[in-house]
Amino acid sequence: MQGKKQQRQDNNNNNSGSTAADRIGATFRRLEQRGERALICYVVAGYPDAEATAGIVDALVAGGADIIELGIPFSDPIADGPTIQKASQAALDAGVTPEKALQIAKIVRKRHPDLPLLVMTYSNILVHAGWDGFLSKCRAAGIDGFILPDMPVEEAGEYTAKAAEHGMATVFLASPNTSPERLKEIASHSSGFMYLVSVYGITGARSSFEDYTKDAIKRAKEAAGHKIPVGVGFGISRPEHARFMAGAGADAIIVGSAIIDRIARAGGGGRRQQTAMMLADLKSFAASLKKALK
Template sequence: MQDRIAATFQMLQGKCALACYVVAGYPDVKATADIVDALVAGGADIIELGIPFSDPIADGPTIQQASHQALEAGVTPEKALAIAKAVRKRHPALPLLAMTYSNILVHAGMDNFMKRAGDCGIDGFILPDLPVEEAADYIASAKKHGMATVFLASPNTSDDRLRNIATKSSGFMYLVSVYGITGARRTFEGYTAGAIKRAKDAAGSKIPVGVGFGISTPAHAKFMIGAGADAIIVGSAIVDRIARAKNRRAMLAELRVFAASLKRACR
């Protein structure tokens, strides 16, 4: 399953991948697959599908509010997987990652949830609250079911730990660009470029490095790419546009244009 991720990076031939994050069931269940369609039409190479969770500690107010709204509307992990299945049917070759929290998998049974996710077209998981040092069972289950394990690193992660994360990750390694939580930003500090370089050095040729948190403009994308990012990950800026849209048609059109602007920066 994670072969779709590797095939995408190979197809890009060294150009930066665009990964876009959406919350399953936000603004409603039917809209989610249409939103993915719009982002892919604009140039998204990878989709991260957020499975709503009641205590999303890594997320800022924008994604927290979207997750809360989805939960209030009755979106469960099972409904999120049904959305993934609908997306997979529309986009057979699209890399599709589930981004959520480890409690979702533990509560359902790690092995059981991995199998169901794979059956619905998920290629792997991003679990921000699961440190690589405590992930042996998760890695074993993911390997059994052909799932990618995308671990997170931060700007102050030590070189030794970066190498460990690079070794244990599959699909790509996720570098958090800034200290703190998700959310659109105006600027980035110099330490971000240094963190990308260190992550790339640790990853070597073993695995791509994706950079996320705060990226909201083509200029931000170019900054990350210039520092060496193999993928840029955009979430809050997408959810912001969904939240403020006046109607569905306008929302989908704006998302397509926004994704296209980011994809141009990736070239």
């Protein structure tokens, strides 16, 4: 009886999202001890093709990426700018489904056992597939949690409950003009980290950031306290952006469009040479961002 009780307790601990076995939490704790901020890199599953995606993750991790967001292509990505929209549509046109995206996740997990791996997509995919069924498939594929830009905390009861049952993180988004009270609510519903949108509008690389971004980071950090890290994304594309966010107090930066832009611009001779050049560029880019976060 005692053994079964202990097993149930262990299962509850593993599902809480706060144990030492949690890859996201362990990563943030390790980086904090080193005085570093986390580099979170976003890739679209199946772009430029399914075979290349795992290699792209390999290159980003080799360059210093601490956490990977794997985007499951969706037909109406309302939070994404034209760069990610185009990549997502290309993946859909190539036949990438949520199931195929999870097959890519399995490959990434096998290659990187300790790498935190998040799914970034839209709630309709999970609702259509069924919460329990899809979450089970994600867990089996090695996914650690979700970022659903269209999921407000007010409607997230079933989502957060089911995710907790499966031991998976739920990362919610806050905007620069989110009130302090709502920031606290978002932080209380988030696990893994809270995602602060750095600018108004949709994703996409930009040249600089305004003081309101720095103020938003300060408010988010105050709301999160010591309970959860704050990651900042949208528009980050240069080492100086990374330094700006780290200097403002962000625990992590999230980079997506700038990575997709590099993949889209990849040039070279034959296909093998082109791929090699692209992967080398992505590794170098990630390394430049990571250096700015140390």
